[in-house]
Amino acid sequence: MSTGKNTTESNTDNSEGNTIEALYRLILQRKETPQEHSYTCSLFSRGKDEILKKFGEEAVEVIIAAKGQGRQRLIEELSDLCYHALVLMADEGVSPEDISLELNKRSKGRDNPP
Ligand SMILES: N=c1c2ncn([C@@H]3O[C@H](COP(=O)(O)OP(=O)(O)OP(=O)(O)O)[C@@H](O)[C@H]3O)c2ncn1[C@@H]1O[C@H](COP(=O)(O)O)[C@@H](O)[C@H]1O
Numbered sequence: 001m002s003t004g005k006n007t008t009e010s011n012t013d014n015s016e017g018n019t020i021e022a023l024y025r026l027i028l029q030r031k032e033t034p035q036e037h038s039y040t041c042s043l044f045s046r047g048k049d050e051i052l053k054k055f056g057e058e059a060v061e062v063i064i065a066a067k068g069q070g071r072q073r074l075i076e077e078l079s080d081l082c083y084h085a086l087v088l089m090a091d092e093g094v095s096p097e098d099i100s101l102e103l104n105k106r107s108k109g110r111d112n113p114p
Contacts, residue, residue: 020096023083027090043087051091055084 030040043051058081065077089095 020082020086024086024090024096027086031090040087044091048091051084051088055081055088058084 027040030038031044034041034045043054058077062074062077062081065074069077086096089099
């Protein structure tokens with residue numbers, strides 16, 4: 001998956017949290033400001049059904065990769081899936097922070113059962 005850094009488009013930050021959030025912000029920018037030659041913009045312009053279709057295709061490609069195409073191929077397909085998940089999230093108004101909050105809620109529930 002290609003990355004952005006903070007609000008720029010630099011690809012030098014390997015911190016996973018920053019990478020996901022920076023890429024999400026860049027995807028949001030693409031949604032708000034259409035650009036020529038942007039795959040992300042073309043995906044938004046094709047609409048929700050196409051975004052969902054791509055997400056499903058990438059999920060299937062992850063499964064196929066995990067069934068014997070090797071670790072590097074699996075990393076590439078998981079990266080495609082993460083990117084398309086972020087596009088879906090941006091289209092639906094769900095942020096990485098929303099996901100973190102949900103995961104944190106579950107983590108607290110498990111660590112401190114009633
Ligand atoms: N991380 C990604 C990223 N991961 C995967 N992809 C694209 O997702 C597509 C994967 O789908 P396929 O393999 O089915 O390829 P395809 O045949 O081109 O796709 P379709 O025409 O069928 O939709 C490829 O075109 C990849 O280029 C991505 N496209 C963009 N980004 C990042 O998104 C940001 C914005 O980029 P632009 O969209 O170029 O502005 C930048 O940081 C990019 O690096």
